[in-house]
Every structure is written in C-alpha cells, then in structure tokens.
Amino acid sequence: MILVVGATSMLGSRVVHGLLERGHKVRVLIGRYSHLAVSNQGTAVTIQSLVSAGAKIVWGDPKTETSLTSALSDIDTVITVVNTARQWGIDAIESVDWHGALNLIDAAKNAGVRRFLMATIPADGLDNHERTRRLNEEYEHLLVRSGMTYTIIQPTVFMEYWVGMMVGIPLMTQQAVTLIGRGDRAHNFISEQDVANYFVAMLDHPKANNQTVVVGGPASYSWTEIVHRVRERINVELPIQYAMMGTPISYIPEKVYPLATEFERFENRLDFSDVSKTFGVRPTSLDDYIDQAFGHCRAVIYSTL
Incomplete structure (x- = not known):
C-alpha cells in the first residue's frame, strides 16, 4: 500500500488519482483541519472526492509520532508532496516543510517502508538558493542514510x-x-498534472531509484x-x-x-526532452x-x- 502525504493539495490529489487509476492501493494522511485549508485556497479538492476515488483516509497530525505510526502501518511506499511555500511564503520551506519531512522520513524508516518519493523546490536561481540547496542536500542525506530506496522530484x-x-x-x-x-x-x-504523472511513472522505474530528478x-x-x-x-x-x-x-x-x-x-x-522520454511523460x-x-x-x- 502507498501512503500519500499532502493529498488535499491540487498536486497531491492528482497523484492519488493517478495511483488509483493504475490499480494501486492508496492511503492518505489528512490533518483534522485540512478541509478548511483547502477551502481557503479556493481549490476544488475535497476529502470526499478522494474517498469516492477509492483512497483510504487516516486522520491525524503529520507532525506527531502517534499519527505517523498509525498511518505507516503496512505501508510499502511513501509519497509526500507537502509544499507550504505557496500559501505561507518561502520561509515556510524551512520552518514547516523541513521539520515535517524530517519526522516523516524517520518514521518511515522505523516502520520498514521500502520506497520514499518526495517533491522539493529546485535551488538554482532562487535568491535564497544557498539555504534551499542546503535543505535539499539534507533531504538527500537523510534518505541515503535511511536505507530506503528514494526519489526526489524537483519540478520547475x-x-x-x-x-x-x-x-x-x-x-x-x-x-x-x-x-x-x-x-x-x-x-x-510545468503542469501539475505532468508532475503527478512523473510521480506515478517513477514509482517503480529503475532509473529513478536513489536519484534527484528535476522535471519541467x-x-x-x-x-x-x-x-x-x-x-x-x-x-x-x-x-x-x-x-x-x-x-x-x-x-x-x-x-x-x-x-x-x-x-x-x-x-x-532548460530542455527536459530526455527526462520526458525516459519516464514516458x-x-x-x-x-x-x-x-x-x-x-x-x-x-x-x-x-x-
């Protein structure tokens, strides 16, 4: 079974639907107040739409050990697409995304998760690129050390x-x-739908194993x-x-x-024709x-x- 974190975002919901269409069993971890956040962003994603599509819901706080332990039970693969920067600004990447990812990676490792895929922001060109690059390097270091097979996807x-x-x-x-x-x-x-397609395509693709892939x-x-x-x-x-x-x-x-x-x-x-061809997106x-x-x-x- 696959656990998706960040499923109530537009990207996350597309990932969930793409996985379900491929026949995967999907569980989504949703915070108690996620429906309010979704409504405030003006998106069309609803929790009911995920349930109707076939996803299993587990409620909890992704930042707490108890919630993660429950959510990760019998999970083979974790996909996280949490990105608070678009709602709370660039500082949220470190104050929110980093700490959440740290907890999730650690909990997934302890739960025996085999595969871990996550989305991060490419560092090149950002005014704060040194901080963003450092965080991306730390994500990769943590995943390498975890022993899980990982893929970091960095959309443009x-x-x-x-x-x-x-x-x-x-x-x-x-x-x-x-x-x-x-x-x-x-x-x-890049279209969010294309990013979702890359997540699904890289799930079991050997060329995505233990790689950071920029997609555009x-x-x-x-x-x-x-x-x-x-x-x-x-x-x-x-x-x-x-x-x-x-x-x-x-x-x-x-x-x-x-x-x-x-x-x-x-x-x-940037030219992404080779990446597109490799993963069939x-x-x-x-x-x-x-x-x-x-x-x-x-x-x-x-x-x-």
Missing part, C-alpha cells in the same frame, strides 16, 4: 498556480496584468511572452503594466510576493494549458462588455 514552475495567479486573475477581473520588473526573464513552466515542461517563456500567448489563443485584449520591485500587487498574496519577485532575479531555459504545452484554463474566458468577458 507550476503553470496552474503561477500563470493562473499572475495572468488568470487579472484576465477574469478585466484588469491589466501587472508584471514585476521588465517581465522578460524566461522560465520553464516543453519550453520556457517570459511573463510578457505568456501574456501575448494568452491574447492570441483566446483573442482578448489583455493590457500589461510594469511595476518596480517591491511594489505591492493587489492580487498577489503578501506572503507569496517574495516568491513572485524571484522571477526577475534569474531565468532558466508527455508534457503539457503552454498553449494546451491556456486553452484548458482560459478558453471559456472569452465568452465570459465578451458577455460583460
């Missing part, structure tokens, strides 16, 4: 979250897109290029305005704003995401004009 930038916030919110509210700085640094974007989408784009692509794909006016670093943007949460500014500090133009293109996420917006916007 999530399309659904970042494009949905930076472009989707102003699109739906009929206001200008505000870009920080010049908006011309290119970044690789098929191309890199600047924010300005993304806005132009949205304009072209759904044929709407979408003005752009530029703001200096440090200028608040109304639709970006205060705790997330420091992460948003990181896009102007570096760029990455067909990447979602930016155009496919735009059509799926914003294709309905044209009718909605035109109907209000």
Whole structure:
C-alpha cells in the first residue's frame, strides 16, 4: 500500500488519482483541519472526492509520532508532496516543510517502508538558493542514510498556480496584468498534472531509484511572452503594466510576493526532452494549458462588455 502525504493539495490529489487509476492501493494522511485549508485556497479538492476515488483516509497530525505510526502501518511506499511555500511564503520551506519531512522520513524508516518519493523546490536561481540547496542536500542525506530506496522530484514552475495567479486573475477581473520588473526573464513552466504523472511513472522505474530528478515542461517563456500567448489563443485584449520591485500587487498574496519577485532575479531555459522520454511523460504545452484554463474566458468577458 502507498501512503500519500499532502493529498488535499491540487498536486497531491492528482497523484492519488493517478495511483488509483493504475490499480494501486492508496492511503492518505489528512490533518483534522485540512478541509478548511483547502477551502481557503479556493481549490476544488475535497476529502470526499478522494474517498469516492477509492483512497483510504487516516486522520491525524503529520507532525506527531502517534499519527505517523498509525498511518505507516503496512505501508510499502511513501509519497509526500507537502509544499507550504505557496500559501505561507518561502520561509515556510524551512520552518514547516523541513521539520515535517524530517519526522516523516524517520518514521518511515522505523516502520520498514521500502520506497520514499518526495517533491522539493529546485535551488538554482532562487535568491535564497544557498539555504534551499542546503535543505535539499539534507533531504538527500537523510534518505541515503535511511536505507530506503528514494526519489526526489524537483519540478520547475507550476503553470496552474503561477500563470493562473499572475495572468488568470487579472484576465477574469478585466484588469491589466501587472508584471514585476521588465517581465522578460524566461522560465520553464510545468503542469501539475505532468508532475503527478512523473510521480506515478517513477514509482517503480529503475532509473529513478536513489536519484534527484528535476522535471519541467516543453519550453520556457517570459511573463510578457505568456501574456501575448494568452491574447492570441483566446483573442482578448489583455493590457500589461510594469511595476518596480517591491511594489505591492493587489492580487498577489503578501506572503507569496517574495516568491513572485524571484522571477526577475534569474531565468532558466532548460530542455527536459530526455527526462520526458525516459519516464514516458508527455508534457503539457503552454498553449494546451491556456486553452484548458482560459478558453471559456472569452465568452465570459465578451458577455460583460
């Protein structure tokens, strides 16, 4: 049986559904107040949807030994996709994610878990990259020392979250897109569904054993290029305005704003075609995401004009 931690996130729920579709037995560890956190993030994930899909629920606090002991009973594989940075900011990576992962790795080792997969943030390019790189190295060190077969998956930038916030919110509210700085640094974007597919594909793939694998989408784009692509794909006016670093943007949460500014500090133009081919994951293109996420917006916007 597989235990998934972080299953009420959009990524976590996709991992759960992907595993169940492959015939795996899945248990999810859910905190007592997870339904409130999910509701506050405005996502469509519900605990009932996981149960209806076939997942077994165990309630508890992932930070407590008692909860983990119960959740890990008869578990062969652990998958954790906990990521609090998008809700609580970059500092939460160390204060929350690190301590939770530390407890989970230790408990999984003691429970005799064979396989451990986790998601972390790539360190390259982040302004605080030294701290993030150190944490990633410590994750790997702990997993090596645990004796479990491990895979650390490091996704690039999530399309659904970042494009949905930076472009989707102003699109739906009929206001200008505000870009920080010049908006011309290119970044690789990946769909959360593709990341979930990588988790499922790497579960028993020999080339994923005891590896840290960075995964990404098929191309890199600047924010300005993304806005132009949205304009072209759904044929709407979408003005752009530029703001200096440090200028608040109304639709970006205060705790997330420091992460948003990181896009102007570096760029990455990475090629993930070999990774995609190795694990058999067909990447979602930016155009496919735009059509799926914003294709309905044209009718909605035109109907209000």
